[in-house]
Amino acid sequence: MNALAKTYERSRIPRYLQVAATLRRRIQSGHWQPGAKISTLEELEDEFQVARVTVRQAVELLQEEGLVQRRQGKGTFVAQNVKDTRWLRLAVEWSSLIAMIKENAPRFIPVREPPPVPRLQAGEGRLAPRYRYLRSVQSRNTEPYALASVHIAQQLYDRDPSAFQSQAALAVVSSFADIKIARAHQTLIIGGADMETAEHLKVPLSSPTAEAHCVVIDEHGIAIYVGEIIYRGDFIKLDIDLLRSAPAT
Amino acid sequence: MNALAKTYERSRIPRYLQVAATLRRRIQSGHWQPGAKISTLEELEDEFQVARVTVRQAVELLQEEGLVQRRQGKGTFVAQNVKDTRWLRLAVEWSSLIAMIKENAPRFIPVREPPPVPRLQAGEGRLAPRYRYLRSVQSRNTEPYALASVHIAQQLYDRDPSAFQSQAALAVVSSFADIKIARAHQTLIIGGADMETAEHLKVPLSSPTAEAHCVVIDEHGIAIYVGEIIYRGDFIKLDIDLLRSAPAT
DNA sequence: CTCAATTTGTTCGTATGTATG
DNA sequence: ACATACATACGAACAAATTGA
Numbered sequence: 001m002n003a004l005a006k007t008y009e010r011s012r013i014p015r016y017l018q019v020a021a022t023l024r025r026r027i028q029s030g031h032w033q034p035g036a037k038i039s040t041l042e043e044l045e046d047e048f049q050v051a052r053v054t055v056r057q058a059v060e061l062l063q064e065e066g067l068v069q070r071r072q073g074k075g076t077f078v079a080q081n082v083k084d085t086r087w088l089r090l091a092v093e094w095s096s097l098i099a100m101i102k103e104n105a106p107r108f109i110p111v112r113e114p115p116p117v118p119r120l121q122a123g124e125g126r127l128a129p130r131y132r133y134l135r136s137v138q139s140r141n142t143e144p145y146a147l148a149s150v151h152i153a154q155q156l157y158d159r160d161p162s163a164f165q166s167q168a169a170l171a172v173v174s175s176f177a178d179i180k181i182a183r184a185h186q187t188l189i190i191g192g193a194d195m196e197t198a199e200h201l202k203v204p205l206s207s208p209t210a211e212a213h214c215v216v217i218d219e220h221g222i223a224i225y226v227g228e229i230i231y232r233g234d235f236i237k238l239d240i241d242l243l244r245s246a247p248a249t
Numbered sequence: 250m251n252a253l254a255k256t257y258e259r260s261r262i263p264r265y266l267q268v269a270a271t272l273r274r275r276i277q278s279g280h281w282q283p284g285a286k287i288s289t290l291e292e293l294e295d296e297f298q299v300a301r302v303t304v305r306q307a308v309e310l311l312q313e314e315g316l317v318q319r320r321q322g323k324g325t326f327v328a329q330n331v332k333d334t335r336w337l338r339l340a341v342e343w344s345s346l347i348a349m350i351k352e353n354a355p356r357f358i359p360v361r362e363p364p365p366v367p368r369l370q371a372g373e374g375r376l377a378p379r380y381r382y383l384r385s386v387q388s389r390n391t392e393p394y395a396l397a398s399v400h401i402a403q404q405l406y407d408r409d410p411s412a413f414q415s416q417a418a419l420a421v422v423s424s425f426a427d428i429k430i431a432r433a434h435q436t437l438i439i440g441g442a443d444m445e446t447a448e449h450l451k452v453p454l455s456s457p458t459a460e461a462h463c464v465v466i467d468e469h470g471i472a473i474y475v476g477e478i479i480y481r482g483d484f485i486k487l488d489i490d491l492l493r494s495a496p497a498t
Numbered sequence: 499c500t501c502a503a504t505t506t507g508t509t510c511g512t513a514t515g516t517a518t519g
Numbered sequence: 520a521c522a523t524a525c526a527t528a529c530g531a532a533c534a535a536a537t538t539g540a
Contacts, residue, residue, distance in 0.1 A: 011453030
């Protein structure tokens with residue numbers, strides 16, 4: 001077995017899908033500009049070390065998606081109407097996070113069985129006696145970019161149920177002037193879209209996502225908000241100022 | 250055709266992988282708590298509308314990952330110690346970034362033709378007259394976790410070439426006491442491993458990655474370090490204190 | 499102790515999808 | 520386009536372990 005074959009065998013996803021995903025990314029990231037000619041089948045064959053039929057299958061897939069056009073004897077060309085994504089700056093700070101989520105109206109999803117309240121890590125405060133569970137899809141310009149699943153302390157929810165059913169929960173929380181927030185902590189990992197997520201975000205299954213786990217703790221040490229927000233991986237971007245809190249030598 | 254079948258057909262990823270992904274999320278999100286019994290094969294069969302053998306294949310995968318335990322006649326149970334494989338905390342702050350990269354010895358990769366120096370965005374300072382290009386694989390416990398491609402200002406490199414060829418570039422930079430760093434900025438996006446990256450990180454092609462673009466600017470406004478570090482997406486985790494700089498209401 | 503219900507484990511034949519040369 | 524090999528997926532039947540009546 002050669003070295004490249006090993007690379008493929010690390011995943012059980014069919015090879016032509018792996019190749020297609022790579023090509024798709026090159027187009028969407030602008031590495032291959034709209035209108036440009038992409039590598040010939042032979043070059044791709046060479047690069048990815050797969051049979052000709054396999055690259056063809058990959059390119060065919062992209063054609064079905066409207067990302068490329070193939071012309072016999074000429075080559076394969078990137079479609080003109082491919083737009084650059086990556087417009088969502090993910091907040092790494094409370095005020096900008098609030099500002100961001102206030103910009104879009106969530107569409108709420110009915111929930112049949114609320115899942116159990118997730119366990120909290122050390123330092124994430126104590127649980128409230130009861131929670132309300134809310135799910136919503138966040139969109140901008142009719143394009144869904146995140147799926148939010150949120151546990152909000154029942155006591156807080158009861159203060160303004162209609163607000164919680166029409167706005168993003170964090171926006172409502174921040175609007176309560178008397179609530180003092182002692183800690184707001186977020187963990188971010190990279191995941192892949194499962195069926196439900198893929199459905200709501202209108203992305204292919206297993207396409208990369210950013211999962212934000214956010215816990216907000218009030219002055220009494222109670223976790224008043226425990227949320228899991230799944231973002232489309234290809235929409236987001238983080239800007240981090242490494243010197244924000246401390247100067248370096 | 251029902252809704253599930255449609256979702257399946259949209260994606261050509263094997264069904265048992267799709268089912269496995271959904272179950273995996275239920276466990277990791279705490280929907281199915283550690284120790285709890287998950288749905289029976291029959292129920293899963295029903296829910297996902299797939300054959301028994303297919304759900305079994307999915308559950309088998311989760312067992313191999315150590316997420317569940319199966320017992321004949323009893324059922325399938327979520328493991329008690331769902332271990333977190335995201336051991337790499339990506340730094341969002343200069344000092345912790347330096348601390349992290351000092352922990353591991355990079356393996357340097359010979360470079361044939363250095364790529365051109367990347368363009369800088371507005372506010373990312375001015376370019377140095379010349380750069381040195383270095384590539385290295387970062388590992389911990391023999392497990393590669395990142396591929397670094399770095400442009401370092403030639404003037405800086407010449408001060409201690411051997412250091413730059415044995416340690417991570419940022420670690421060397423931070424060890425120069427007389428260098429004042431005016432800005433250190435990092436942009437993070439989610440990408441997918443290309444052939445070369447997949448090879449070096451020993452991951453499947455197109456598996457999710459975190460691409461960090463880091464620019465370090467000295468007191469004269471010169472970009473002394475321009476690096477692109479590609480991390481394995483499944484190893485990393487970002488901890489963000491949303492209130493770090495400013496308290497909230 | 500036995501029986502029945504429940505639940506996972508195993509096997510077979512068949513059809514289709516993936517990948518190669 | 521063809522022959523070949525292997526993976527995926529189905530349905531159905533049967534086996535084995537566990538539990539409680």
